[in-house]
Amino acid sequence: MIYCRISQDRTGAGLGVDRQREDCEALAERNGWDVVEVYVDNDVSAFSGKLRKDYRRMLADLDEGKATVVIVWHTDRLTRSIVELEEYIELSDRRGISTHTVQAGTIDLATPSGRMTARILGAVARQESEHKGHRVARARQQKAMAGEWAGGIRPFGWGVPTGEVRTKVDRKTGEEVEVPELDMLKAVPEEAEALRTWTDMMLSGGSIRSLVQWCAAKGMTTTRGNAVTHTDMRDMLMRPRNAGIAVYKGQEVGRGKWEAIVDEAKFRAVVAILSDPSRRTSRGTQPKWLGSMLYRCGRGDCPEFVYVTQSGGRRFPSYRCRSAHGGGRRAEIVDQYVEDTLVERLSRDDAHELLLPTPDDVDVAALQAETEEIRGRMRNLAGMYGAGQIDEVQFAEGTDTARGQMEGITQQLARAALVDPLVELVGAKDPRKVWRALPLDRKRTVLRSLVEVTLKTPRQGRMPDGGYFDYDAVHFEWKRRTSASR
Template sequence: MKPIRPGSDRLIRAVIYVRISQDRTGAHLGVDRQMEDCKALAASRGWDVVETYIDNDISAYSGKKRPDYRRMLDDLEQGTATVVIAWHTDRLHRSPTELEEYIDLSQRRGVDTHTVQAGDLDLSTSSGRMTARIHGAVARHESEHKAERVARSRLQKAQAGKWGGGIRPFGWGLPTGETRKKVDRATGEEVEVPVLDMDQLVPEEAEAVRVGIDMLLSGGTIKGWCRWLADKGLTTTRGNLVGHVEARDMLMRARNAGIAVYRGEEIGPGNWAAIVPEEKHRAVVAVLMDPNRRTTPGAQPKWLGSLLYRCGRGDCTETVYVTQSGGRRYPSYRCKTAHGGGRQAAKVDEYVQDTVIARLSREDAVDLLLPGPSDVNVAALQVESEQIRRRLTDLAALFGSGQIDMNQFTEGSDVARAQLDGVTQQMARAAVKDPLVKLVGAKNVGKAWHALPLEEKRGVLRTLVTVTLTPPRLGPMPDGGRFDYEAVKFVWLRGMEARS
C-alpha cells in the first residue's frame, strides 16, 4: 500500500515538471536526466506521480509560452495534485511575474514544491516565499548575465568580421578536412562530423545565389529562382526545399557582399569571401524593398503572353489569358472580357518567339540595348557609402558620450541617412541589368532565348515589344494554312521601329 500524508486518509498525489532551455541535438537528453532524478525523489518519498509535464527547448527567461507549464497550473487549480517535483527551482521559473503567480496558486490550493537540487520550498510561510524569491532573483541574474556575455561575444565577433555561429549560411562552409564530435539527433549517440570553414564559399551554392540575384535584376521573380533551385536539387542547409521566405532572406543578406551585421545594423566588412560585389547587393535589396513590387501575385502565368498580349478586337485594350475552351488539346488566348473567339496559344507563342528571336539576331540588335551606367563610378560610390556609415557611427559615439544633444544627433543622422539612401539608389541603378543583355550578341540567339526561364522571357517582351491579337481573317490563308499570322501585330518599344 502506498504511503499517505500524515493526518490524512488519502494518497499524496504528485506531478513532475521538467524543462531544458536549449536542446540543439533534439535528443531530449537533458529532460530525460531530469525525469530520472525527479522520479527517484518521488519514489523515495512514497508519492504517487499522476502526471508529468515536459517543455523541451523552451527558455523560461525568454518569455515564450510554455505549453506544458500552463497545463500544469490549470491542473493544479483543479486539484490534480498537492506536490510539484522539479529538478531545480530555475526549471520552474526565471521570471518574477511567473513566480508570484505560482506562489499565489500554491497558497490557495495547498501545493508543496520539492526539488532534487534545491531542496523543499514551503510557500505557505513568509520565509519559504522569501527563499523562493531569492532563488528566482539569482536565476534571473544568471540568465541576464549569460545573455550579456553571449551578446558581447557576438558583437566582438561581428566587429572582427567573424561568423557569429548558428545555422550554416547557404553559400559558405567548405570542409576543412578535420572532424569534431556531435550528438546525433536521431540516436543520441556521439558521431564524427566535418569541421567547416565558414569564411570559404561552397562553389555550387555561391553560384546559385549569383544566379538568383541576376534573375531578380533582370526582371525575374523569387518564385522562379525557387523553381530553379528545386530543378538543380539545391536545398537549404537544413535539407529543406527553399521557399519564398528563405529565398528572399538569402538574396537580401548583407553577408553576400562581405558585409558584417549585428542586430540588423551593418557594422563593417567581414573576413569571409563575398559572393557578389556591394553594388549588386544594394541593387537587389532595392528591388525587393520596392513598395510598388507585388509580393503576392497569386498564380504565376504558364504561358508566354498571359496578361501581356493585348486584345485588338474593336476598341478593346484588355489583355488576354489562356483558357481550355478550345478543348484540352488546343488551349486558347481569350480576352479577359470574354468576347470574341480565341487564338491557339501554342501557335501564337511560337510565332511571337520566332519574331523576337529574328529581331534580336539582326546586326543592329545592339542598338536596342539601353545605355549602360558608364557615367556611374561605382568604386567612388562605395567609398562615399562607407564614409557616410562611419559618420553615422561617429554621431552615435558623440551622443553616447554627451558631446552632442539629441537634437544634434537626430539632425545629423537624418542628413546622413538621406545621403546614404541617394548613394544606395545610384549603386542599385548601376547594377540593374537590361533584360536584353543575355540575348543581344549571343552566338545563337534562339538557343539563348529558349534557355531563359519563362519569367525572364516575359520580362524581355515587356521591355521590347507590345503584341496585339486582332481578329483573324476567315477561311484558308495565302500559305494554305489556317493560322492568320497578320492578325498578330507587333509594336516595337525600342530601336528604329519604335521611332518610325
C-alpha cells in the same frame, strides 16, 4: 513530485537535468518521501515564454491532488516569470502544496513571508536572465562590428570543413554523432558558384521561380538539407554576407572577414530588383504562355491585360481579358507571330542600337567608398546613443538619413550591374536558335523590355493570305527605337 529543467543543453546529453534529478531524489530520500513522478523540461528556458509541456502537466496533476509536495533544485528552475509564479502561488495556497528546494531550502508559500521570499528570488532570477540576454546580444554585436561570424545556422555559401570533428547528441535519436568543425570564413566552392549563377540569372531577367526550379533540377538544397523554396531563394539572394558585408540586427555595420562571393555592385542590383515595389510578387499559377498578362486588350478602350482560357467549350486556347473580350485570338498563333516578329527585329543589322547604353557615368569605386563612410557614421551614432550623448529621436533621425543615403547608392550601383535582357540575342550568330533555348520567363522579360503588344479587334472572314487569322490586329508598340526608325 520532482521538477527538473535546464534552459540550454548544447550537447543534447541532458546531463544538467540528470544532476538535478539525482540531487532532488536524494532530498526526497532524506525526508522519507516517495517520488510519485519526475517532470522534465530539457533545453527550455523559463524566461523565453516557450511552452514547457511537463511543467504544465505537473500543474494539472497538482490541481487534481496527485501530490502535495514539489521538489526542485532551485526556485529559478521552477519559474522565472512573475506571472507564472503568481499562478503557482495561487495553486499552492488552494491545494496546500509545499515546495522544497535543494539549494534554497523550504519555500512556504502559505505565509506572507514565504511568498515574499519566492517573489524576491523570482525577481532576482529574472534580472539574471535579462542580464545574460544583454551579455549575449552585446557579444554578438561586438563580433558583427569586428566582421566575425556570430553563430547560428550555417549560411548558404560558407563553412568549409577544417578536418577536425566534434561529438554531439542527435536530439531526434539520442545517439552520439560526430560532426565536422567548419571554417565560416571560407566559401564552399559549389555553393559559391551557385550563388554567382543565381545572381547573374536574376540580372539577366530571370525569376525567383526559375531559380527554384534550377535548384530542384540540380538537386541543390538549403544548408539544412531541405528543398529550396521561393522564400529561401529570396533570402539567400538578398543576404549582405554574399558581398562580404557584416550585418547586425538587419543593419550593415562594415566589412566581414569572410570571403565575398558576389561582387557588391551585382549584389545591390539584385536587392534593387527584388525590392522594387512594382515587381509582381504573386506566387500563383506559373504563366504557360508568352503573352499572358503582358499583351493588352485592344477592344475599344479596354485597358485590361489578356490571359489564356478555354472556357465556353472552345476547342483551342485563346487570349481574352477580364471583360470577356475574346474571339479570333488563338494563343499559339498569336505567340508564334509575336516570337517571329521579335526574332526578326533582333536579327537586323541595326539591332545593336536597341541595346541600352552602358552606365559609364557610375563610379563604382567611389560609391563603395561612400558606402563605407555611411556605415562608419551609423556605428558612431550607435556609440553616441549608447553613451547617452544623443537621445533616441536624434539617433533615429540620423540612422534614417543614413539608410536613405544607402538606398540611393544601392540604386546607382544597381545600374552598373544590371544586364540588358537583349544582350544574348543581339549579335548572336543565330538569334532564333538562342531565342528557342531561352526559358519562358526570360522570353517574357525580353518581350516586356522591348515591345508592348496590343490585340486589336480582328476582322471577320477570310484574310488576304487565305487564312482566317487577322495578323494586322496584333499591334506592336516598340519601346526602343534605332536611328532608322526615328
